[in-house]
Amino acid sequence: MTSRIHHATVDCADAYALGRFWAEVLGQPVHDDDKPGDPEVLIEGAGLLFVTVPEGKTVKNRVHFDLQPTDRTREEEVTRLLALGATLVADRRNADGTGWALLADPEGNEFCVERSAAERG
Known part of the structure; x- marks a missing residue:
């Protein structure tokens, strides 16, 4: 089972x-x-x-979400999420397009935004 x-x-x-x-x-x-x-x-x-x-919340999350945009770029999604109330915790985006952005929701729970499938091409 x-x-x-x-x-x-x-x-x-x-x-x-x-x-x-x-x-x-x-x-x-x-x-x-x-x-x-x-x-x-x-x-x-x-x-x-x-x-x-x-x-x-007192410490770093032990589990977090990794988001992948479905209809926009990573940059557009980060901008949208910041406007909704998220905060940028750490920027792990690289000049070659790899990496991710580490954000936190309004209560401080961390999550990542990765490149979209189209950007990974």
Whole structure:
């Protein structure tokens, strides 16, 4: 027998606010039942569950997301995500187009933005 991952759960201070941020990032809606102030918010199509916890983030993530744009370049995606409220943590982009940008969501959870498949050509 095997298992499958049902959800990836992200602990956070405000499940609805962070869920909405990631819903915008991924172009997926939060679940119809989720409202501001809810302690849990689900982005069903992405398998992400955000849960409000009392503890704040204190160290580097042990797991993070690597995003690959589907309909724009890495640079365009980084610009879009910064406008949504992400912050640039470290720029690992190289002059030859390789590398990635390390960003953080509004609660400080790190994630990377890689080149699109078209850019990898």
